[in-house]
Amino acid sequence: MTASTTQRTTAKSAKSRIAAVGAIAVAGTLLLTGCGDQTKSDDSTKSGSKAAPLADKLPKEIRDKGVIRVGSDIAYAPVEFKDKSGKAVGIDPDLAKAMGKQLGVKFEFQNGTFDTLVTGLKSNRYDLAMSAMTDTKDRQNGVDSDTGKKVGEGVDFVDYFNAGVSIYTPKGKTQSIKTWDDLCGKKIVVQRGTVSHDLAKSQAKKCPSGKKLGIQSFDDDQQAQTRLRSGGADAGSSDFPVAAYAVKTSGGGKNFQLVGDQVEAAPYGIAVSKDQKQLRDAIKAALDAIIKNGEYDKVIAKWGVEAGAVKSATLNGGK
Template identity: 80%
Template sequence: MTASTIRRSTAIRSRIAAVGAIAVAGTLLLTGCGDQTKSKSNESGSSSSGSAPLADKLPESVRNAGVVKVGSDIAYAPVEFKDNSGKTVGIDPDLAEAMGKQLGVKFEFQNGTFDTLITGLRSKRYDIAMSAMTDTKDRQEGVDSTTGKKVGEGVDFIDYFTAGVSIYTPKGKTQNIKTWSDLCGKKLVLQRGTVSEDLAKSEAKKCPSGKTISIQAFDNDQQAQTRLRAGGADAGSSDFPVAAYAVKTSGGGKDFQIVGEQVEAAPYGIAVAKSNTQLRDALQAALDAIIKNGEYDKIIAKWGVEDGSVKAAQINGGK
């Protein structure tokens, strides 16, 4: 489940250049909204406040509940997705598990479409949103990136990864697409509410007279890939690690290919309501702790995305 103001602004749910080395196999199973899945640490219950060094940093309500409710689009491999057994796996669930050990709580992943996650956060359906979400100024300030109008209270981000956006096409059918400007006059599939969509809309305004980018937006990235695979579009766009994973796994590596360079990178952030500063600061401390103790690097290496790693947990570092 991704602008320097185009996601912000241009940064884009960026991703990592090293993800091409992802050695993860398995098909993705999509689940309906409202499905709840606990990360490994949640299932084992191994994290307890008695052994967790940072438990006291949590708000009392969360500490007493023993659970952090996570809104996530669990169809965005390798960041978060379902494995063949139906278990939620990926970079985000692994990081959540490690942070849970520091805080003495379980991170419970609840599936939802990407463009509804911040709304769910505002309504307190979730405590946090962790879903390869690009930290942008618009999201921090609650501004609609398309209209430039304020649509609600913004969120704070704890930045934990860096990535960029890529374009991919059917394998052997690139139609000379190498840059975003080459998409003018073409059909593009992508996931709704992402930096890819923001970038495509911005680029479409630059197309010469008589041409535009025909944008087909879907609830999740898997639907977009299915459309492209069926011949309903010329290209697709998503965060680089996701695009690289699709290229590697779809059709045994025979369906897609990445074209051109990924757009400049931007941070992924864990989104927290601005009113919940204590939870935000506790999560920042937990992330810094696993960076310091080496667990973070082990997780990033496990998924082959070392180029996107960060050295410290920053608050609202997106532009």
């Protein structure tokens, strides 16, 4: 998401890349309550069993613990969010569950704000970060996209999905907004540290005198949506799957509508520390395995996001 190395995506231009894909085909309720400290997946397979063919690819310490700790901002439906029981659900938890069967471990999702996930990897709080995080060269290299300066060692990515960014408005109140240029003189809500936030800052610099773009940033996307529903802004922006899910579910589909096309299509990646190459390669092998056996396609179809599916796992494919 932002110009920093802890963003979901980094935006360098706002040209349209792909048309908006079909709306999310699942019904659900976005939870607006606070997230707890962690949520565990409920599926595991014992390491070394025939049902976990890739267990031996994991580092021994992780294999012995039987757990992979996953840092995630669990408030980004439908990619990851909490159901009524407090369990982490969505695209990422479902894919992690399928990979866990291949590796013989549990993927334990631990909640954190998005802009702290990479630092959580560096401090060994998490083994992975899986949170609709866009793979970019700046993140790979540990570069702050705003300043162009080196701020860390960077991370490796196992790419598993493709998504762009969308704008949405209150339903029936588009004010002729279709592109980012149309936002000049308006107010937009975004999640802090995301590509939407970065795009908004970039657009604000382009707006002519007297037509300032007002930017309101929040800790999570649900807070931004709440602000837009209350009439405090003219538009919001999120990664397409999230924007489409909000349009589908908020107020039973009566609160928001998508406007214009997606921009900045790019891969989501599972982030791994540079010094954890064995773990990185094990995750890649597990992702390739579930793509091959069809479990990946089942998850993608369940959440109605087939247009973002990949055919194979890729290492550091972001630009």
